[in-house]
Amino acid sequence: MNQAQHIKVSLDRQATQKISANRLRLKTSIDVVRRLSFQGCAFRGHDESSESKNRGNFLELLSLLASYDEKVGNVLKSAPQNASYTSSTIQKEILQIYASRVRNVIREEISDRKFSIIVDEARNNFDIQNIRGQGYDGASNMRGEFNSLQALILNDCRYAYYVHCFAHRLQLALVAAAREVVKVHQFFKDLSDIVNIALTSSKRYDELQKAQAAEISRLVSINELAIGIGMNQIGTLQCPSETRWSFHLNSVTSLLKMYNATSTVLENLKNAASNYS
DNA sequence: TTAGTGTTTACGCTGTGCAG
DNA sequence: CTGCACAGCGTAAACACTAA
Structure with missing residues (x-):
């Protein structure tokens, strides 16, 4: 008897293939769930039907993976209708398993x-x-x-x-404390005025951008600035915001970066004003 | 044939953004 | 402020499939 053609051998081979296909489907779903949850993305879409143009992050990412990997594409296409492992229930189940593992680690840590x-x-x-x-x-x-x-x-x-809301209280305390110090208060008031004057008019905004572009080329030409893809973008000034302290830092940093360009704009404004008087 | 498991579909709920 | 549209999630019912 030919062992290779024996009915049992043939059935075993089919079962093994089925198991590995199921495992690959499940593994793909697990990877997609892990990636989406790590990135804090929503899983579901508004319209998840097969005709939908956007079937939600989970299904779209799954089909993207399938388009790049023939093996994954094939097992997803040939999935039995009761075991595609892509439904919302399965997504949630995988997520719950991850959640419980995370909780366990935290529990062990805290004890x-x-x-x-x-x-x-x-x-x-x-x-x-x-x-x-x-x-x-x-x-x-x-x-x-x-x-x-x-x-x-x-x-x-x-x-x-x-x-x-400790972070917010700290913010309010910082703003209140800074206001009590005249020099600090004056500094941020001046900063705010400078930013407002340079940004609020679209004409002056264009001038600022042009001046900064010229400044960047000047610095590059005298080797004061390194060049590279994505570097030396023109950028803009940022307003200091009362409700977010980090915006004060952003604002100061942006003014430092665009100091010469901002000076040029303000000088131009001063000259234009003196011509009218 | 039936119980169990999983999918599909439709619909409701909540929150958000936008226009009037 | 109100009404509307939309995103995203939950759920129930109907349906598909499998193993015993």
């Missing part, structure tokens, strides 16, 4: 030590008696709910000190 929570939503098995701080984001439509939440947690653990 029975004291901890604080900063959350949008949390369900876990930590001992509430070990909480030593709680902080929530301060969206106005959530505050009422969170106030009651922090009160409830305080009931269970009186050491769970509540800090409302």
